[in-house]
Amino acid sequence: MQVDSPPEQLISPILKSLPDPDLPAQICPRRALIQLDLVLLAIEALDLYASELMLLSLEELQLHEVIPNRVEFWRSRNANPLRRSHQRQSLSLDKAKALVAVGCHIARRQTAQVRQLLTVKRQLADKQLTPDHSVLLANYLERFRRHFRSRMNPNRTAVTAYKENEQLDELALSLLEQVLFCTGTAGMERFWSSLFDGEVA
């Protein structure tokens, strides 16, 4: 029997599980774009192959309909207005959900590493030592600094605030703590909701 109706589009359960916030225009606000990209940057600093794993996860999580390829993934990341390659394009809620999902998916794989780094950070702070005294922590901070400086536009006011290494290290450690909370059972929902705090009606 011939069926005339088009095949039903497969919608990822993740897109259904994250609710659409009550925003005037259904696009991500500026703070959400920056925060989302920075958390993904921290995940990339934890693992050199994180970017490739995120691309693979899009297929695994059935999100390739939303972000089909590497170029679209790159364009979605560049919605962050602090990026050098930012072209004033907006980010749809579905694409933002996909980025949140793959970020949390990869972060869960890094849970042990994140916990270890935060434990070391705490131990060093108790001894009043800087994070550079740990090789693991120093490697993470060095990679984060390199990623941040190569991708963010130094002419932006928000970026000039992180001119010094100390300020950038503080940001990297703060993001590391946020990555930890993304790994939890309700981490993805909480991270998604936190992006729109104070923005919804």
Added chain:
Amino acid sequence: MTIQRQFILPHCTLDLEGISNSVSDAALGSSLDVLLRLACQFGDLKQPLTGGLDLLNSLILATNQCTQAWMSGVPHRRLTKLNQDQSAVHLLPKEEDGFELTVPTSLLNESTQYADDPLSVHLTTIQLFDLVEALDQLVADQQTLPNLSVAVRPLSRSEAASGQVLQKSAPAVLGTVSVAIAAAAFYFLPVPKVSPPPKDQPSPTTTETPNPTAPPLPGATTVPSPASESSDPSPTP
């Protein structure tokens, strides 16, 4: 027969004791529907906190609100110290590092071991994560208190603390105040005196030559002087 459930994480342990609504379920040990006792051990507590459903609900609400606000950097209006409900658990990020959890003794079973002051516990980020994760796992477990839920949703503009609103409206407020100050300053400045333009008076040395062709000004009366008439070389008849 009581049912026991345990949620264990590296820095947090939740022990729950309860009973099932259904006798058959209780025999299978499947569903804990009514909580009789909660014991939670986390942070630097020397002995676990014990309480009932009120303590559990208050813990879930406080950790969820604080964690989300801390992740977004937008504090909840209810999280500010001025708006604290003294009968609920409170969790606030500390200025230096970590978090402070405050539990009122009214929510604890063995409140006599503590003073009347609320119990205060310092938590590191990892300790807080373990507490939040244990509570999230408990909420997600459909076999333990299935009616329990947590509302993870974005804060509305009205729920966000006023500091954030002030921060967003700061440029507009600053502009208005600047205009008001400038207006007040200009009000007190003395009004400049208008100096009248110098009158164009004829100097005594200059001789005025009347223009005979110029028409007389309206309303002006000219009185002919006999001297000027007599000096006319060609009088008309």
